[in-house]
Amino acid sequence: MTSSKWVKHMADLQDLYRQIILDHARNPQGRGLIGSLQDGGVAQSHQVNPTCGDEITLRAHVMRDRSGDVRILDVSWEGQGCSISQASSSVMTELVIGQTLTQVEDLAAAFRSLMDTRGGTVDPQVEEQLGDAAAFAGVSKFPARVKCALLAWIALRDALLKATPVEGERHG
Amino acid sequence: MVDKAETLDRGELARIRADFPLLARPTPGGQDLVYLDSAATSQKPDPVLDAEQDFYIMRNAAVHRGAHSLSNEATMAFESARGQVASFVGVEADELVWTSGATAAINLVAYGFANATAGIGPSAAQRFALQPGDEIVVSEAEHHANLIPWQQLAARTGAVLRWFGVDEQGRVRVDESATVITDRTRIVAITHVSNVTGAITDLAPVVARAHEVGAYVVLDACQSVPHLPVNFRDLDVDFAAFSAHKMFGPTGIGALYGKRDLLADLPPVTTGGSMVEVVTMTEATFAPPPGRFEAGTQPVAQAIAFGVAAQYLSELGMAKVAAHEAELAAALLSAVAIEGVRVIGPTDPQDRIAVVSFVVDGVHAHDVGQVLDDAGVAVRVGHHCAQPLHRRFGVAATARVSASLYTNEHDVECFATALSTVRDFFKVGEAYG
Numbered sequence: 001m002t003s004s005k006w007v008k009h010m011a012d013l014q015d016l017y018r019q020i021i022l023d024h025a026r027n028p029q030g031r032g033l034i035g036s037l038q039d040g041g042v043a044q045s046h047q048v049n050p051t052c053g054d055e056i057t058l059r060a061h062v063m064r065d066r067s068g069d070v071r072i073l074d075v076s077w078e079g080q081g082c083s084i085s086q087a088s089s090s091v092m093t094e095l096v097i098g099q100t101l102t103q104v105e106d107l108a109a110a111f112r113s114l115m116d117t118r119g120g121t122v123d124p125q126v127e128e129q130l131g132d133a134a135a136f137a138g139v140s141k142f143p144a145r146v147k148c149a150l151l152a153w154i155a156l157r158d159a160l161l162k163a164t165p166v167e168g169e170r171h172g
Numbered sequence: 173m174v175d176k177a178e179t180l181d182r183g184e185l186a187r188i189r190a191d192f193p194l195l196a197r198p199t200p201g202g203q204d205l206v207y208l209d210s211a212a213t214s215q216k217p218d219p220v221l222d223a224e225q226d227f228y229i230m231r232n233a234a235v236h237r238g239a240h241s242l243s244n245e246a247t248m249a250f251e252s253a254r255g256q257v258a259s260f261v262g263v264e265a266d267e268l269v270w271t272s273g274a275t276a277a278i279n280l281v282a283y284g285f286a287n288a289t290a291g292i293g294p295s296a297a298q299r300f301a302l303q304p305g306d307e308i309v310v311s312e313a314e315h316h317a318n319l320i321p322w323q324q325l326a327a328r329t330g331a332v333l334r335w336f337g338v339d340e341q342g343r344v345r346v347d348e349s350a351t352v353i354t355d356r357t358r359i360v361a362i363t364h365v366s367n368v369t370g371a372i373t374d375l376a377p378v379v380a381r382a383h384e385v386g387a388y389v390v391l392d393a394c395q396s397v398p399h400l401p402v403n404f405r406d407l408d409v410d411f412a413a414f415s416a417h418k419m420f421g422p423t424g425i426g427a428l429y430g431k432r433d434l435l436a437d438l439p440p441v442t443t444g445g446s447m448v449e450v451v452t453m454t455e456a457t458f459a460p461p462p463g464r465f466e467a468g469t470q471p472v473a474q475a476i477a478f479g480v481a482a483q484y485l486s487e488l489g490m491a492k493v494a495a496h497e498a499e500l501a502a503a504l505l506s507a508v509a510i511e512g513v514r515v516i517g518p519t520d521p522q523d524r525i526a527v528v529s530f531v532v533d534g535v536h537a538h539d540v541g542q543v544l545d546d547a548g549v550a551v552r553v554g555h556h557c558a559q560p561l562h563r564r565f566g567v568a569a570t571a572r573v574s575a576s577l578y579t580n581e582h583d584v585e586c587f588a589t590a591l592s593t594v595r596d597f598f599k600v601g602e603a604y605g
Contacts (some may be wrong), residue, residue: 012201013546017539022598051569052538053553080568082538083598148538 015138016145020091020103024132025083030093033059034076041073043163045155049147053118054081056089058155063168069100070165074155082148084139089152091132101160108153115139115146144167173447177431178223179495188488189578192219201550211367211527211574212552213396213417215591216481220406220420225491228477235293235472236446236463240518250472253479254462257427260482261393261412267344267435268427269462270475274394275317277413277428278361280465281390283361283441289329293439300388300438304330307356309387311336311344311373312564316557318392318413331358338564341518342369366411368558368572370501371570372396378407388434394418398576399491399497399525402427416474420577421481425474426464435461437489440466485577499528500584501574508573508590512595516565526575527541531555532591533599537569543597544571547590 035042041062048055056079064070075093081084082172092111096104110126119141129132139149180188189195192215199205207215227249233242235250251265251494259270271277285294288300302308308322326333336344336352342364345352347487353360360382365372374390382389396402398419404412411434415426430438436538440447440458444467449457458464485493502521505528509515512533532540541553552572555562562568573587595601 013542016542017597026599053559053562054536054538055568080536082536084538086536142542145538145542 006029012138012141016142018138020132020135021087022083024087024090024099028086028090031078031086032076033078034058034074035059035061039062041163041166043160045081045160045162047155047158049081049085049151051144051147052082053123054148054149054151055079056085056155058089058159060156060159060163061167062160062163064165065168069102070098070099072098072160077152077155079151081151083129083147084136084145084148085151088133088136088149091135092152092156095131095133096156097118104160108157111136111153112150115150117142118143138148174572178492179499180492182429182601185496185578185580187418188217189580191219192578193218193221195578199545199548201546201548204586206547206549206583207225208573208579208583208587209534209550209552210398210576210579211418211556211572213423214398214420214576215578216422217420217484219484220422220477220481224422224473224477227476232473235470239399246472249476250470254477255485256479257482257583258429259430260486261397261414262405263429265433266460266462267429267432269430269435269465270343270470271413271426271428271465272424272471273417273426274392274413274415275426277426278392280391280428280441281411281413281438282325283586284391284438284480286325286328287439287441294437296437297439302329302331303565304360305356306331307334307354308332309336309353309357309360309362309382310454311362312338312365313342313344313369313371313373313561314361314558315367315392316559318361318363318390319560322359327361332356336362336370337476338371338561340557341371341523342366342516342565343371343518343523343560344372344373346377349377353378353381353385353387355385357382357385359390360387361392362391363392364402365393365399365525366517366561367395367527368529368556368560368561368570370395370524370574371518372400372523372525375407375409383408395525395527398485400428400494410434416478419481420484421478422471425471427478427479432461432462435465438465440464444468488577496577497526497575497579498522500579501528501543503581503584504528504575506589507584507591510592512600513591516562516567516570524581527572528574531567531570531573532594532600535594537571539548539598540571540591540594543594544587544590551587551589 044059046057058077061074117140194215232245257431258265278382285300288297330603359371381398388410391409393412393414397414416579417423508530516529
């Protein structure tokens, strides 16, 4: 094999498993379900990746603040999966807590567009918006792994659709 | 058990590998391809590829219809392939039904039972009718293809599903045949070789007990027929399913074996063109087997290529194939015998074929597969369509290496080298922070 091909190939693997992803996989944020489904404003979603048997149970706690915005108070999750799925759950948790539903929808759309780049150029605006989650750009080169990265986002969307926000004080 | 037999020498193996053009292509990363996913699908040798193409170039015509000589020629090639595949597994051509694959073959039997239960078919079909409370026995090691059709049959008929467990090494607990198979058992659907553990099922006690209570044995032979000498007549199973694409043949075709008298009484499931005798506006009578089960246009080129694949293996001799693969099983087991790697399956190469599933402590199977792929080593990761078996071993997913006739020592060495880097890549065992 030519050395340039080798270098490019190794780069793909390093790009897939960026340090920030490996760090989150080893020390995931939001892992361990908190609260109870009986609590007001809490909803849960269970999602599986049928190709590998991976699963996630994600719980979201939402509240409507005085301005009428629905805001995520907390996200927690449990599950088993590869380092991509664990890291993605962790990064997403950090990204969405404290955000309004509209902001979360924008973030989710940005993350999906990142997954659709197939290793191509990432829109700088998307990159900035996603912060740490932009590190998953390398996943888009591996179609079999895209679902791993999306699993938590799918669970979050599902939980948010089910949640009835509690009425509360302005958050933050 | 695999008999000791002459194995392949290096020259022979090199010639065999040269028959498989895909093995010579590099990976997208530019490395030599190390293909260790033959249990999912095998690569195809030139004679098979040529046979499929030659049919379309020179002999393509509708079979069993038309009076022209081209159609005759196509029909003869199609039926001669049936004979080749049947004889490869020790049975007669009229006992071998073409199906779209092993999954379709098993469904054909299961839905045949369902039709009989619904009163469809001649009175002789009633031998297959199930009563509520009748039992269908499977095993915990089944591929979903030999589990879900039986769940569905149970749901349609009120029959009860029971199953053999597996031991710590994944071997089906056939020693429990006397209690798992009861007087109510009507069907025993069991795998010959697990696609996850590679364990070979000791069929003799299962078949003996099943026949003692008058139950039919349906064998999933997908992983045995490509790798071991298999003779369905000697095994005395009643039905057996296997696919072409795992034994160097094309996708889109498989086969169902059924004992002649059973196929004669089994109602068809898929109906339509060419599987009939007399059709009126209100009813139809059906052709004798195997045609009764082959409605619609058949995958003719694929059947002919399937025959060539069986011929290719026959010419080498399955004892020799099995002896070569027994060496590979031992080599693969050695390759995974490293710290932090746990095998799901038998540790004795005698009890298994060269399919080895394993778990790397602290690293998910997907991540294992990704690092191996980066080294040009193609393996399967996931549950391999056997979720209950994975649940039995408390894991969601495993990585699986599987060898075939064309696998060589170099393949195993590349895999071993790549596997040794996996835990380091993910820094397993190092303190975080």
